[in-house]
Every structure is written in structure tokens, then in C-alpha cells.
Amino acid sequence: MPNVAYELSREFAQQMDEIDPLKAFREQFFLPEKQGKPAIYFCGNSLGLQPRTAASYLQAELEKWAEMGVEGHFEGSVPWVDARKPSKQQLARLLGAGTDEVVAMNGLSVNLHLLLVSFYRPKGNRFKVLTEVGAFPSDQYALESQVRYHGYRPEEALLEIAPRPGEHLLRTADILEKIRQHKKELALVMLPGVQYYTGQCFDMEAISREARLHGIPVGFDLAHAIGNVPLSLHDWEVDFATWCSYKYLNAGPGNVSGVFVHRKHGSDPEIPRFAGWWGHVEEKRFAMEKGFIPMKGADGWLLSNDPVLGLAVLQASLDIFEAAGMERIRAKSELLTGYLEFVLRETIAARDALEIITPSKPTDRGCQLSLLVHKGGKSLVDTWTKNGLVADWRNPNVVRLAPVPLYNSFQEVYAFGEILRASLDG
Incomplete structure (x- = not known):
């Protein structure tokens, strides 16, 4: 993983997105919205986003079905038996x-x-x-x-x-x-x-x-x-x-x-x-x-x-x-998850409301970070949701955040940090 000195600033996040070799892949997915703006979707560990090409791949098989019926099992570039x-x-x-x-x-x-x-x-x-x-x-x-x-x-x-x-x-x-x-x-x-x-x-x-x-x-x-x-x-x-x-x-x-x-x-x-x-x-x-x-x-x-x-x-x-390549996906995953960990630790420092329970060592985790919510419970997470976050609450007191490298950005991580800070200060 490249040695990056993280900074808690919008400018740093923007710069990381600009040099991200996978940034174009974000455009290949439909991004859910909240209140008319793209949501911060950190829930790919529960349900990944829809590729924009999914409909065309599916439509090709629907058309084959319509045109060929049962003969589609043995006809076409990929017969259904294969x-x-x-x-x-x-x-x-x-x-x-x-x-x-x-x-x-x-x-x-x-x-x-x-x-x-x-x-x-x-x-x-x-x-x-x-x-x-x-x-x-x-x-x-x-x-x-x-x-x-x-x-x-x-x-x-x-x-x-x-x-x-x-x-x-x-x-x-x-x-x-x-x-x-x-x-x-x-x-x-x-x-x-x-x-x-x-x-x-x-x-x-x-x-x-x-x-x-x-x-x-x-x-x-x-x-x-x-x-x-x-x-x-x-x-x-x-x-x-x-x-x-x-x-x-x-x-x-x-x-x-x-x-x-x-x-x-x-x-x-x-x-x-x-x-x-x-x-x-x-x-x-x-x-x-x-x-x-x-x-x-x-x-x-x-x-x-x-x-x-x-x-x-x-x-x-x-x-x-x-097209993206798993090596590049993994490299970005380590950087992006590392940035989320940095933002979380900077934001919750000296507070006892939240605790990261996922390993800090990159080889011991994927792109998910789990937070124990010691104060505020699900109502705290509901506040994040109202402000544009999509995350995954799991009983009794854990919220799972997954910045997926194919479609999440460093600016989204920074934006969540702002939402988190406001919820803790409020």
C-alpha cells in the first residue's frame, strides 16, 4: 500500500479522488439518492450497487427468450446449457x-x-x-x-x-x-x-x-x-x-x-x-x-x-x-478504508461514544469497519441516515461501514466525518 500521510481536510480528499486510478468506475454504478442528492452509500457489504450495464446484459437474455423460446438452450453465442x-x-x-x-x-x-x-x-x-x-x-x-x-x-x-x-x-x-x-x-x-x-x-x-x-x-x-x-x-x-x-x-x-x-x-x-x-x-x-x-x-x-x-x-x-483488476481494487480498498479509520479516530478522539472493533492492520480486514455504539444507540445512527448516509445497523449495538473501492470516494469519507462530528457535538 502506498505510504500516504492522511489529512482531515476536504482538499486532501479531493486530491486523493483526482489521482485515484479507479475513479471512472464510480460512473458505472447507479448511486442511490437521499433528499435529492447522492447518498453516502457505505452498505456494499450488505447489498452492492447496481451496475449500469446490468439491464443490457439482462435484456439480451430476455430478447433471446422472446425470439427463440426453448431453442435458446442450444442457440446463440452462449447457449443456455452453458x-x-x-x-x-x-x-x-x-x-x-x-x-x-x-x-x-x-x-x-x-x-x-x-x-x-x-x-x-x-x-x-x-x-x-x-x-x-x-x-x-x-x-x-x-x-x-x-x-x-x-x-x-x-x-x-x-x-x-x-x-x-x-x-x-x-x-x-x-x-x-x-x-x-x-x-x-x-x-x-x-x-x-x-x-x-x-x-x-x-x-x-x-x-x-x-x-x-x-x-x-x-x-x-x-x-x-x-x-x-x-x-x-x-x-x-x-x-x-x-x-x-x-x-x-x-x-x-x-x-x-x-x-x-x-x-x-x-x-x-x-x-x-x-x-x-x-x-x-x-x-x-x-x-x-x-x-x-x-x-x-x-x-x-x-x-x-x-x-x-x-x-x-x-x-x-x-x-x-x-476491467478494474483485483490488485487495483485491493490497493484502493486499503487506502480508502485506511482513510475512513483515520477520519473516525480523529473525529471520535477523547470521546467514549464509539469504538472501532475491526482490526487496524490492513491484511486482517477488508473494506468494512465496524463501530460499537456505546452512547446513543441506533438513534445516533438514524441521525447519520437523515443526513445522507446509508450504513448497516446490526443488533445489539454495531454499525457497519463499508467504503467500497469500485464506487465510493475519499470525499464521501470526509463528508461522513462531517456528519459524524455534527452528530456527536449536537
Whole structure:
């Protein structure tokens, strides 16, 4: 990251925006308004903004449907039977994976259940799952139901690791030690790549390495990581991962998820899984015969035919990522999030109303900063909202701020600092 001496001034923010190599990408998104002016949208960690090209990508598929009907499955530049394939290369680059190891499909929770069928295989004394206290509810519910399905009680089978007393974040050393302590009991390690509440980015490489030493499968929920932080899933030898596309990937509310399955598993047709028509080998798919034969790679976990309309919008966003380049996105992210941290600390100095709980070290976070609101509660955040901010309140007392490098600016960070100062002084 460039060594920049931050300044709490409008002029500094303007100068940073002028030299920003990604500044033109802001114009490629629709920006919500509040009271007739562009909002300060720091909520891309919950729902990314709509690419201006999304409608044209979607319209092309609607026109094909109108003109060809069912024949669109086999006609055109990308027949619908191959709709998932154009996204593979770009998803692979974002994930640090091979194209055979990734595929866009289903929703995140559906995919998590499908992957747990394959990778949570309790046996004997090895039946526990290591996860974090306060995991996102969908992950909690999936794990609870999966261990119950295998005949275990969640309070016995789910081993939840918590921060040390008085701390907000999990220490990597503590996670690794917990794996070592329970290596004979663990059937799975399941964690997020970036923790949704605190914004902490976990050391996925170290966690995967430690679990692998003891023969324990490891998986990650990358909902807050993909398109946000650098990933190298293949080299880290992560066993599996899933994500959603509507946060940093900007693919629209509830849009298609995806899975990563490491090549060593994707090449094993005997690994247990739930099967569906679209995961059957392509050359025999339309033979309509009994006997499931999985495709090699992550595609072998497919169930249903590709969601063409959702994939079209995803492709619009992935093409923007391709043009911007993840290295440049990450470089700006570190600068922009660093500036937000600077503005926050300068503004809340000597005050006890707010506390940043996200790691300060850039490698330990993405573009999200989480604030504990010690005084004022949600009413304080509501004041920010009335003055043009869109952020994300999470009970009981955290507000999440995410300056997304593709469409947020340094001037917006400075402007939020002014809103924050006025709310605290008032």
C-alpha cells in the first residue's frame, strides 16, 4: 500500500479522488439518492450497487427468450446449457482457484448444505464442528440442522470459539490451538473468510494448513470475502467454500451463489454428495438414463439447470471486476478504508461514544469497519441516515461501514466525518 500521510481536510480528499486510478468506475454504478442528492452509500457489504450495464446484459437474455423460446438452450453465442461457463474464469481469478474448481449455482445456504453433505462426515469420536461464536445466522442454522441430521445435539457437536475476555476479535493463535486441542474430535472446521459482524479477515491459509495436518476438512463462507480481499483457495488447499454474489460482487439482491471444491475432491467421483441432473456428465445428460455420473470438478455438485437471468447480471459485474483488476481494487480498498479509520479516530478522539472493533492492520480486514455504539444507540445512527448516509445497523449495538473501492470516494469519507462530528457535538 502506498505510504500516504492522511489529512482531515476536504482538499486532501479531493486530491486523493483526482489521482485515484479507479475513479471512472464510480460512473458505472447507479448511486442511490437521499433528499435529492447522492447518498453516502457505505452498505456494499450488505447489498452492492447496481451496475449500469446490468439491464443490457439482462435484456439480451430476455430478447433471446422472446425470439427463440426453448431453442435458446442450444442457440446463440452462449447457449443456455452453458450459461454458467463464462463466469468461471473470472470467479476463479477472484478466488485464486482453477476454473474446474468453481461454479456459480443456487443460493449460499443451499450450497452450504450441499457441501456439508460431502465434507461433514462424522464418525466415532470425530463428530464436532469448529466454528466461531456469533456466526452469521444462516451458517448457524445450517450447522445446527446438519449435526442434528447426523443424530448429534448442537450443544455437544458445535465447538464455538470466542474472543478472549475483553476482546472483540479472534486470535489466529487461539484458532490454531483449538484445532490442535480437539484434533481427535473434530470432523470439520467451518469459518467465515471475513466475519460479518466485526469485519475481521481470518488467516485462511494458516487455518487450512493446521486442519490439514490433522486430517480435518476445512470450509469457508466467503460471503464477505469474495470481491473484497485477496484469496488463494487452491494454493491454501481449502477443501470447500461458498459465497453469495449480492454484496461485493454487485450482482443483485438474492442473486446466484457459487461453490469452490478443491481439485483433489472434484476429481473423486466417489465422494458422497446429493445429485441432480445438471451435475451429471454433459455428454450423457440428455440420454435420460439412470445412474448418476458426476462431472469432474465443482460442476459435479450442480443440481438444476443454470439460472440464466441471474447469471447475466452477475456477468455484468464480473466484467467490471475484470476491467478494474483485483490488485487495483485491493490497493484502493486499503487506502480508502485506511482513510475512513483515520477520519473516525480523529473525529471520535477523547470521546467514549464509539469504538472501532475491526482490526487496524490492513491484511486482517477488508473494506468494512465496524463501530460499537456505546452512547446513543441506533438513534445516533438514524441521525447519520437523515443526513445522507446509508450504513448497516446490526443488533445489539454495531454499525457497519463499508467504503467500497469500485464506487465510493475519499470525499464521501470526509463528508461522513462531517456528519459524524455534527452528530456527536449536537
